[in-house]
Amino acid sequence: MLKRERQAYILHQVNLHNKVLSNLLSSEMEVSEDTIRRDLHELSEIGKLIKVHGGALSPSFNKLAFPLNNVYALNNKRIIAKKAAALIKDGMFVLTGGGTTIIELARALPPTLAATFVSGSIPAIVEYMNHPTIEVIVLGDKVSKVSKITVGADALSRIKNIKADICFLGINAIDMEQGITDNDWDVVQLKQQMIISSQKIVCLTISEKINTMQPIHVCDVNKIDILITELPANDPLLQPYINAGITVL
Amino acid sequence: MLKRERQAYILHQVNLHNKVLSNLLSSEMEVSEDTIRRDLHELSEIGKLIKVHGGALSPSFNKLAFPLNNVYALNNKRIIAKKAAALIKDGMFVLTGGGTTIIELARALPPTLAATFVSGSIPAIVEYMNHPTIEVIVLGDKVSKVSKITVGADALSRIKNIKADICFLGINAIDMEQGITDNDWDVVQLKQQMIISSQKIVCLTISEKINTMQPIHVCDVNKIDILITELPANDPLLQPYINAGITVL
């Protein structure tokens, strides 16, 4: 087998599977691993693949795995935020959780909106505070350093005394069977109470989280009134949720 | 699974769910927890995630820098903050108000201090949150946009239920005859209750505000235990306060 052929095969495999292993290629093509290594080295020099210890990866891999911007999927979150912001009307009493999507929602609020926002998320409160006309009510309690949100019995009982018009939850995982799930026990307590204390529940999530699961159950999908993702409502991924009676935006 | 793939997967999970757990990743990818720990360590070194005990967090909204530049008399406030920080000991329950001097105090706290801080000031809370070991308790209520602090009956009644070891107040005006005065009615309510709810009252102010007045009375000078300015304690400006029985630092 010629060097050219070999390298062409390697590239083919890399593009096909996004990765190749040196020892596998070696036995497949019956050349020494040294030769494979040299091939991989050459191909990586001209940027056709990315050499790593033990093999090589497709060059597109790096861009996917190491996102360039600070906040993951920021553009998608902005799209979501815009759709969500349109639901809020003057005079409304709005309950929100935390998370980067909610922060984007806070930033996407029209500057003339006159509503009242209740939250325990410190980053969200900071954003609301910068808005000229909205009223901000803080749920007090101990701050969880992990999620940067107030958690505890006090915050919970505060929410109990509220009946909000609408509640926005940035969710971590949603699945038709498991419903909404999350990974932080304290935050789950809050979300559950927020769902009880609101007339309308709006869930915000990037489509990547659709049909994924996390360890702790928050609620079933039937509790959700509106689901917002960056996708158009007619995307097949969302069809099951529409069928379940959820308004998808 | 290649190391690089593994790390890419970890990053993806962190970006998607804001949090990952070492033991979960370990079983998902079938490598030892040691390996996961090493991966997390490497990724945190290049700033792709923030390592915490038991797993890692997304870096995206952990860098919550509150915009607080061009603070008036910053250097003097730093001197004050340093003196004040020395008063706080491990295990203390500390009540603080708002204002730029208090923010500087928050920044001047020694990184090993293990105390509990209670405040309604959003900028102060943001600072406390960034500290590795202190506990933060938020006084919830409506946020006053001017002073960026929670004000109202709720916050007041919360403070009533507290008996703090020490209370730090950034003050706006102090005078031997008028005592401490301020210009925001809501904030005055809070300060008055904080004074009642604390064993020891520490007032922080730049010397410019010594012997000045504001419209609303907070309390008389005899309520103050300690007064901290940027000046040395033997400065003649401070002598009247020392004579009144106040410890001046």
Place this chain on the structure above:
DNA sequence: AAAAAAATTGCAGGTTTTTGCATTTTTTAA
């Protein structure tokens, strides 16, 4: 076509990386 030059390949050796395990230390939670 023959000789020379260049490139390719496998191998021996020594080096570095990666990984898991055992031990000790630190952190966290009860």
Place this chain on the structure above:
DNA sequence: TTAAAAAATGCAAAAACCTGCAATTTTTTT
């Protein structure tokens, strides 16, 4: 405070890597 979980540390085995070199193959030149 104590007990459990997680982290740090040191170590060792395996795998992968690198370097130089000699044998072989391919290409170029004469």
